[in-house]
Amino acid sequence: MRIESFALLDSKDKFHQKALHWSGQFDEISFFNSNGMSDQWGKFEQVMAVKALHSFRANQNVFDGLDAFLKLHRSEFIPGFLSYDLKNEIEELQTTGKDELEFPEAYFFVPAITIRWTGDQVHIEAEDPVAIYQAISDTQIPEALPIAVHVQSRWTKSEYTEAFENVQAHIQRGDIYEVNLCQEFFAENADVSPFEVYHRLNSISPTPFSSFFKLGHHFIMSASPERFLAKQRGKLISQPIKGTAKRGTNAIEDQEIIADMLRSKKEIAENVMIVDLVRNDLTRSALPGTVEATRLFEIQSFKQVHQMISTITCVQAPHVANVDVIRNTFPAGSMTGAPKIAAMQICDQLEARKRGIYAGSIGYFDTVHDEFDFNVVIRSLLYNKQKRYLSFHTGGAVTNQADAEHEYQECLLKASAVLKALGTSLDD
Template sequence: MIYEPSNIDLFKEKAQLWASSFSTVCILDSNNYSDPFGSISLMIAVGKTSEFKSDKLQDFKDLQNFLNKHPEEIIPGYLTYDLEAYFFIPNYLLTFKKGKVEIKATDPYAIINAIELIDIKVEAINFHGTIKNRMSRQEYGTAFQKLQEHIFKGDIYEINLCQEFYSENSSLNCFAAYKELNSISPTPFSCFLKHENNFIISASPERFLSKKGEKLISQPIKGTAPRGKTPEEDNEIKNRLKNDLKEISENIMIVDLVRNDLTRSAKAGTVKVEELLGLYSFKQVHQLISTISCTIKPGIESTTTIQNTFPPGSMTGAPKISAMNLISQYEKGNRGLYAGSIGYFNGNNDFDFNVVIRTLIHNSETGYLSFHVGGAITAYANENAEYQECLLKASAINKLLS
């Protein structure tokens, strides 16, 4: 049914708080960013009637078979960098568009009443723990220099080096942390996902891949700069970013990689760059974003188009396989969900997935908390500048936890 609350913003806030009490929930919020390729402003999926799990998704056909069994359902979930997968069919689904909410439930009026009775309270994040670096500053520098040597030797021409910040035996009010992070850093692909003891709190600004009908869209981000303290300084920083040859070259290299990835799913001659080096501003940073699209060739299943492009090129480097082999050699520890993707299948095998960056992960049973940050290394990259960019990308989560 379609419900039109008298106060849509208040109903959204209550609905998210109501959903957070369930053991399985996925909240995807675009934060009202204008997006010609998206289809919802807020989605809340609660409970599960069925689920798909895989410790190592070697064959995407298993996931496709699961989707084929539920052709009309919206199915949220995630893929980790190492191809662990989790997707579920929600018990209750709320999708918000233009001041109205569509509620899919056996008794939607019971859902409305339960949400309207929610008492909004501001809860403390209550983080207790000590944040540590998986990679010291010196170790980062050594890895950076070694990877740049690989570039000079011609093994690769760009690579994304990432590092983990973590806390053991920590505690956190995860939903309060999500609300606060979404306030500090509202982004078009923010997410709160809870599955049993695992919590994902994401402020991702980046789309990995979207399918609408016969069209695939990818929007890699390469190029980051901080916001200015005054309008004049902000404009100056934007202009520097737009003309930064190193940032431009990073972005164009990944655009070429994504074009190549999309070719595997595309009708001949349909891969095109719709926007190159678009400058977009978020609350914490400015970013250079390019948009690449193609028309899908007949007979290609949705999950195959994901398999043909996964993991996101902006998080690996180029050539992709060579870069991934070096990533496993030089990064300390596994990426896990970081550099993977969260999103949903939207019935009829359409989908929309983000890139998991600017994301906090917490296990409430073990107390392990983790977030990664990274940046691209090219022949022109400066070690200290790249390290400072990592700290900039971590600033919203560090502010949250401090």
Template sequence: MVSSFFMPLSYFYVMLHTSTIKILKPEKFRKQLMQWLDFNFPFFIFQEGNGFEYPQGTFPNQAHASSTCIDLQKADLLYRKSDLAGIISYDYKNKVENLQSINSEVIALEETVFFQPELSIQIEKDFLVFKGANAEDFVISFQKFIPSSRQNPRVRTKRLTTLEDYIQKVKNIQNHIREGDMYELNYCMGFSFEGDWDPILAYEDLMQISPMPFSGVFKSKSKYLLAASPERFLKRKNSKMIAQPIKGTIKRGTHKQEDDVMKEQLLNSEKERAENLMIVDLMRNDLSKISKTGSVEVDELFGIYSFPRVHQMISTVSSDLKEGLGLKEIIHATFPMGSMTGAPKVKCMELIDDFENFKRGWFSGCFGFFQENGDFDLNVIIRSVLFDKEKSKGYFAVGSAITFDADPEYEYAECLLKASAILQILEG
């Protein structure tokens, strides 16, 4: 069940270290906070879980911002021990394996962006906690800020892959499966758009129709990610590692009886269960590289979870991390997530560049917050929009797992279902 943490309240509290300031709460607190962050900082991350009941929890409700990012040439970033916010592009795979990304990019996006917060905001039920060297100044600035009330213009999207091309590509992928190159491959198609479009206003629209447990915004100068993701990539809590791959999607019913039928249909689908199981096995293998012997377990297999427009099949895999491993070893053992590649992973990544006609960039990568003690929580960047405000260009992508017995037209329809919320906020 979804319940926004931005419920109407008479007041909220802004806590500065040990002092508390009581101020009148604006009617639309998220809009003010998001626009204020965008106005004041070239780098920020905003995360929210939207009140979902999700195994192992959701994204925390928080924001972090900075005026600068970390220069990767001057620091071995993934070994640093400090609070960090960051995004890792799908194309970071080329650092993990001997691979390349050969397709053209819709917009130019950094391979990774990390920053140390100069301001952190914890969002509680009825107060905000501002933390940072200039927290009191930021509070005053926030109180004075008046958010824009303008509406976002509608834009037209362009499909980068036609139905005919999609069907042919799926048949070619299935030929590779018959030849034994792989078992399944996550094939994605892209959509592009242009226009004088405001990503911050669009995120508010997206959360009205498709709130998700791993939602958020990541800004890097003129580049924005708007995420309405249902999927966790990887979470670390002390020595516990948790992966939760999604494979298996079906639309929601129009009434409860039909909705229950759709859930049963997804749960009992041999095809969807086979897809899910393959990625679970892949994640078990990835975690085994960094985990104590015998500690990798499947906590839940084929769990069915409901979201605003779809039911999803989600499994949970956990393990106990070996001692002495840094973030770099963890990421390099598990990235990118198997649900966005297929199995076996390396061969699938090679073929993805052959079959897809756009560079994924941040799409199907991950973003999140890394705590100084080593804990972190990362989502999978799906159901997400990428936009360059300076170039007035953006794109998004959707995909599905192609198996030996996949029906190309059914897979295409599934992709359009996954794209429906984003198309609605773009085109109306």
């Protein structure tokens, strides 16, 4: 039997660092961190779940299996992840890229222990919450050790440019309007502490959908700024990002960069295309007439970049199950392009490696309140500790107006926080 207890904290950040290191004894860890940026739809400042009592792991028939799993556990907090390549289950698509990381296509679990932070309080739900609080409080944070990895680019700059020009040829033929072209950066023989890397990444690039996930020897260290899809009180919320610019050196320069983004026909056009795509996806799960773009072209400023974000909402139709809502909208339109199926086909043909968890989603189902919240896995490191293989992708929208040099530099900008967390730079 699990009971809940709470305690006051002197230092929330130190306690959550201790909690992460304490959690290392378990094979299953999920940690979501809003970094104090939670919005009207966010339910948690920070929440950790560890040790699977029940789990769902699948590589095929994922959505039907997940729906059955959720129906078995109707009063639980259930975290997990979905691979981008579940697109192949939703549409008649194939992934031909090599998979070095070997994550399952989907994994969710019912935790034995759940820890939630709210203000200066920590709430622990477990069989013996007091003992867990004491164990975490007594945990020593190990001294940070240097990280040494040899990061390489899967594509040379000329190979990226060739793929970019291929996409633009499709656009000019009228096959698609926009494609989110992605490239992989990787390190072999990488020995790193996932907890230390995540801590560094979150310090360098704090974001509202930051997360850490462990499944055996598989790790996800995410600094995602993007919400894929949430449900709260019967309303569905999607917040795609399209439009990225580097931060300025001072407040005046930042204001000029933001003004330039809002004047940019290219940035606005990219954002509008994805907003229309998301609106179309949501109509399959919505009460008729309720889909609306409630906020357009908002600029949110993070430590590394400015992002253009729009918000689309609707009321969920009562006959549509939560898993079907995910199925009807997955993967995130901001990571595909438009039209969606054609864009995904082109990405499969051009990209050198399977995306896997990248461009997929990490989040949770709250079956107690019939709600959920999922991010888009971007600005994220994926690590197979057993194979010592570390990987991350970056990408950007290619349109008819896009410039190869600009888009390539945007990929490097998006990679900068991850590279800094690893204490390294790219090897040409």
